[in-house]
Amino acid sequence: MLTAHWLYGISGCLLLALGLRTALLHDMLLQRLIGINVMGAGVFLVLITVAYRGPGIAPDPVLHALVLTGIVVAVSATALALALARRLTAEQDDG
Amino acid sequence: MPELLAVSALGLMLSLFLGLLRVLRGPVAGDRLLAMQLIGSTGVGLLLLLSLLLDQTALIDVALVLALLAAVAAAAFTGQELETRDD
Amino acid sequence: MTAMLVLDILLVLSLLSLATAALATNDARRSVILFMAFGLVLALAWGRLLAPDVALAEAAIGAGLSGALLLTAVRDQAHRALRSSRKPVHERGRANLRVTLEWTVTLLCIALAGLLAWALAQAFDRAPKDTLAQAVSANLAISGVSNPVTAVLLNFRAYDTLLELAVLLTAALGIFALGPARPGHRAAGPVFDGLARWLVPALILTAGYLLWVGAHAPGGAFQAGATLAAAAVVLRLAGRRSVGLPTGHTLHVAMVAGVSMFLAVGLGLLVLGRPFLGYPPAWAGGLILLIETAAMLAIAATLVLAFFGGRPTPAPGVAEKTS
Amino acid sequence: MIEVMASLLTVSGVGFYLAGSIGLLRLPDLYSRLHALTKADNLGLGLLIAGLALHTQDLLIALKLVLIWLAVLAASAASAHLIAQHARRRETQS
Numbered sequence: 001m002l003t004a005h006w007l008y009g010i011s012g013c014l015l016l017a018l019g020l021r022t023a024l025l026h027d028m029l030l031q032r033l034i035g036i037n038v039m040g041a042g043v044f045l046v047l048i049t050v051a052y053r054g055p056g057i058a059p060d061p062v063l064h065a066l067v068l069t070g071i072v073v074a075v076s077a078t079a080l081a082l083a084l085a086r087r088l089t090a091e092q093d094d095g
Numbered sequence: 096m097p098e099l100l101a102v103s104a105l106g107l108m109l110s111l112f113l114g115l116l117r118v119l120r121g122p123v124a125g126d127r128l129l130a131m132q133l134i135g136s137t138g139v140g141l142l143l144l145l146s147l148l149l150d151q152t153a154l155i156d157v158a159l160v161l162a163l164l165a166a167v168a169a170a171a172f173t174g175q176e177l178e179t180r181d182d
Numbered sequence: 183m184t185a186m187l188v189l190d191i192l193l194v195l196s197l198l199s200l201a202t203a204a205l206a207t208n209d210a211r212r213s214v215i216l217f218m219a220f221g222l223v224l225a226l227a228w229g230r231l232l233a234p235d236v237a238l239a240e241a242a243i244g245a246g247l248s249g250a251l252l253l254t255a256v257r258d259q260a261h262r263a264l265r266s267s268r269k270p271v272h273e274r275g276r277a278n279l280r281v282t283l284e285w286t287v288t289l290l291c292i293a294l295a296g297l298l299a300w301a302l303a304q305a306f307d308r309a310p311k312d313t314l315a316q317a318v319s320a321n322l323a324i325s326g327v328s329n330p331v332t333a334v335l336l337n338f339r340a341y342d343t344l345l346e347l348a349v350l351l352t353a354a355l356g357i358f359a360l361g362p363a364r365p366g367h368r369a370a371g372p373v374f375d376g377l378a379r380w381l382v383p384a385l386i387l388t389a390g391y392l393l394w395v396g397a398h399a400p401g402g403a404f405q406a407g408a409t410l411a412a413a414a415v416v417l418r419l420a421g422r423r424s425v426g427l428p429t430g431h432t433l434h435v436a437m438v439a440g441v442s443m444f445l446a447v448g449l450g451l452l453v454l455g456r457p458f459l460g461y462p463p464a465w466a467g468g469l470i471l472l473i474e475t476a477a478m479l480a481i482a483a484t485l486v487l488a489f490f491g492g493r494p495t496p497a498p499g500v501a502e503k504t505s
Numbered sequence: 506m507i508e509v510m511a512s513l514l515t516v517s518g519v520g521f522y523l524a525g526s527i528g529l530l531r532l533p534d535l536y537s538r539l540h541a542l543t544k545a546d547n548l549g550l551g552l553l554i555a556g557l558a559l560h561t562q563d564l565l566i567a568l569k570l571v572l573i574w575l576a577v578l579a580a581s582a583a584s585a586h587l588i589a590q591h592a593r594r595r596e597t598q599s
Contacts, residue, residue: 002306004190008231009302011194015201017295022205024287030210030256030264034217037248038201041224044236045197046298050305052231055149059232060315061330065339068331069346071239072404072481075248076353079488082255083360086491088263090361099512101185103553106519108189111223113526115196117538118219119203125535125592127215129542131222132584133529135245136546136577137522138222140553142237143570144515145229147557153234153400155569156392157225157241160405162576163385164245164412168218169584170374170419171250173591176258177365370587377583384576 008049015042033081040074097148104144111137128172135165193230196223210256210265218249234400235331238392239408243485246412250419251489258364326466327397335402336470340444340459347440347477354437354484363490369421378420385413393478397467403440403474407481414486427486429494437487440480443473511559518553521545535592543585547578 019039023032044067051063114137117130139158146154200223204216221244228237255261318330318338325333335343369375389409396402417425428436447469448459456462461469487494525545532538554574558567 003187004231005302005306007190007194008227009306010299011198013295013299013302014198016298017291018201018205020294021288021291024291025284026205028208028210028265031205031208031213033264034213034252035205037217038205038220041201041220045224045227046302048228048231048233048236050302051233058315058319058330060312061318061334062314062339064233064235064331065334065342067233067236068239068404069335069343071236071243072408072485073346073349073353075243075251076350076484076488078248079251079485079491080353080356082251082261082264083357083488083491085255085264086258086260086364087360089260092263098185099515101189103515103519105185105189105192107522108192110519110522110526112192112196113523113530115200115219115223117526117529118216119199121212123535123592124211124215125588126538127212128584128588129535129538130529131215131219132581132588133526133542133546134219134222136550136581137526138226139573139577140518140522140550141226142229143553143557143573145226147560149230149232151229151232151234152566154229154237155566155573156395156400157229157234157237159388159569159573159576160238160241160409160412161222161225161245162573162580163381163388164242164416165577165580166374166377166381166584166587167246167412167415167419168215168249168253169587170370170416171253172215172257173587174254174370174374174419175368176254177368371590373583373586377579381576381579 002052002054004052004054005049008045008052012042012045012049015039015045018042029085033078037074037078040070044070100144100148104141104148107137107141107144111141124172128169131168132165135161135168139165190230193223193227197227211253214249214252214256217252218244221245221248235329235402235405238400238405242405242408242412246415247408247485247489250415254364254489255491260364324463324466326461326463326468326470329396329398329400329402331400332396332402332470332474335404336473337461337466340448343477344441344444344448344459347444347480350481350484351437351441354487357487357491358493361492363487363492363494366423367419367421370419375420378416381416382413385409385416389413389478389482393474396474397471403477404481406474407478408485410478410482411485411489414482415489418489424494425486427483427490427494433483433494436479436483438480439483440473440477443476447473507559507562511556514552514556514559516556518549518551518556521549521552525549536589539585539589543581547581550574550577 016039019035022035026032047063047067051060053059111134114130114134118127139162142154142158200220204213207213225237225240325337327333389406392401393406414425452458528541529538532541554570558570
C-alpha cells in the first residue's frame with residue numbers, strides 16, 4: 001500500500017463526511033449545494049485513489065471514465081439546483 | 096534534473112499554499128480574487144512541472160485549458176448582469 | 183522522493199482546509215470563491231494521481247463553468263432564496279432537539295468516513311486483481327481508439343455513456359422548464375472584450391483539438407464539450423447575449439444530438455445484425471468519432487443552458503421581426 | 506550547458522513565484538498586492554516556461570508552452586485591470 005493511497009484516500013473519506021454533514025445540517029441552501037459538491041469531490045477522490053497504482057504504472061481506466069462523466073453530471077445537477085433557487089425566489093416574491 | 100524538478104514543484108506548491116492563505120484571509124472579495132489569480136498561474140506552472148516529472152504529456156493540455164480560462168473568475172465577479180425585465 | 187511526499191501532504195492539506203473554510207462561512211460570496219479554489223487544487227490532485235482525462239474536465243468545468251455559474255448566482259438578486267436560511271426547527275424549546283440532531287448527524291458522518299476508510303484499507307491491502315483494467319488493455323486493440331478512457335466511455339461501457347447523456351438531457355430539460363434565461367451581462371469594457379476576441383477562437387480550437395486527440399491521448403467529448411461551453415461563458419461575460427447558441431428547433435436538435443446519434447448508431451448496428459452498440463472493429467474508430475462529435479455539441483449546449491439558467495428567449499429585435 | 510541553463514531558469518522562475526506569494530501575503534492593501542502579483546507571477550511563469558522549453562527540446566511542445574504563457578499574461582493583465590477597476594468603483598461610491 002502506497003503512502004499516496006493513505007493520504008488521498010483518507011482525505012476523500014473526510015471530504016465525503018464533511019460535505020454530507022453540511023448538506024444535511026446547514027441552514028443556507030447555497031451551503032447545502034456546495035456541501036453536496038464537496039461530498040461528490042470526496043467520492044471522486046476515493047475512486048481516483050483506488051485507480052492509482054503508483055508512479056509509472058498505468059492506472060485503472062474504468063474508474064477514470066466513471067469520475068469523468070460524474071464531474072459533468074455534477075455540474076449539470078448544480079445548475080439545475082440554481083435554476084430551482086431562482087424559480088423559488090420568483091415564487092416567494094409573488095406570494 | 097528529476098530531483099531539481101521535484102524540488103521546483105515543491106517550491107510552487109508552497110507558493111500556492113501561501114496564496115491560499117490570502118484566499119482564506121481576504122479581507123475583501125477583491126483580495127481573494129487576486130489570490131485566486133496567483134494560485135491559478137501557480138497551478139499552471141505546477142502542472143507543467145508535473146507533466147515532466149510524472150512523464151504525462153497530457154498535463155500540458157490541462158495547463159493550457161487552465162491558462163485560457165484564468166480570467167473567467169475575475170470577469171464573472173466584476174461583470175454586471177443586465178436588469179431583469181418586468182415579469 | 184521526499185519532495186514529492188511533502189508536495190502530497192501540502193496538496194491534501196490545501197484541499198481539506200479549503201473545503202472546511204468554504205463550508206464553515208455564512209458569507210455566500212466567500213464560500214463560492216473558496217469552492218473555486220478547491221476545484222483548482224482538485225484539478226492538480228487529478229494530475230498528480232495520473233488522471234489527466236479527469237484533470238482536463240475538472241479544469242474546464244471548475245475554472246470556466248461552475249465558478250462563473252455560482253459567482254453570478256450569488257450576486258444576483260433573483261437567487262435570493264440561495265442565501266436565505268430555511269426555517270430552522272429550533273424556534274421555541276426545540277433547541278435541545280436541534281443540538282441532539284446535529285450531534286447525531288455529525289457522529290453518523292464520522293462513522294461513515296471511518297467505515298469507508300476501513301474498507302479502503304482492506305481493498306488496498308489485498309493485491310489489486312485488476313480484472314477490469316486487464317480486460318480493457320487486452321481488448322484495446324479492437325476498440326478503435328488507443329486512449330483506454332475513451333475506449334471505456336465510447337465502446338466497452340457505451341451503454342453507460344448513453345444513459346449519462348440522457349441524464350444531462352434531463353437536467354437541460356429541467357432548466358428549460360423552470361423559466362426564461364437570465365437577461366445576460368452588460369458589456370465588460372474594452373479590456374475584457376479585447377481578451378475575449380482571441381480567447382474565444384482559442385477555446386473553440388482547443389475544443390476541436392481535444393475532441394480529435396481523445397482517440398489516442400487524454401481528451402474526448404466531455405472535455406471538448408466543457409471547453410466549448412467555457413468559450414460561450416467568456417462570450418456571455420463579455421456582453422454577447424446569445425453567444426451563438428441557437429434558439430427554437432435548432433437548439434432542441436443540438437440538445438438531443440448526443441443521445442440520438444448514439445441511438446441511431448446502436449440501432450443501425452442492430453439492423454445490420456450486430457449487437458446494440460457492438461461496433462465492427464474496422465469501423466469502430468470512425469463511429470466513435472461520429473458519436474463523440476454529436477455528444478460534444480449536446481454536452482456544450484447543455485452546459486451553456488446551465489449557465490443561462492433557463493430557456494433562451496430570442497433577442498428582442500428578432501422577436502419583433504417574426505411576430 | 507543547455508541543462509544548466511534550463512535548471513537555472515526553472516529555479517529562478519520558482520523564486521519569482523515565491524516572491525510573488527510572499528508579497529501577496531505581506532503587502533498592506535489591495536493595490537500594492539496587485540502590483541506584487543502581476544509582476545511576479547508573469548515573470549515567474551515566463552522563466553519557468555523558458556526553462557522547461559529548453560529542457561524538452563521538442564518544438565511543438567515548446568510552442569504550446571509559449572502559447573500557455575501568452576494566455577496567462579493576457580488573462581492576468583485583464584483580471585488585474587478588472588479587479589482594480591471594481592475596487593476603485595466601490596471606493597468612489599462609498
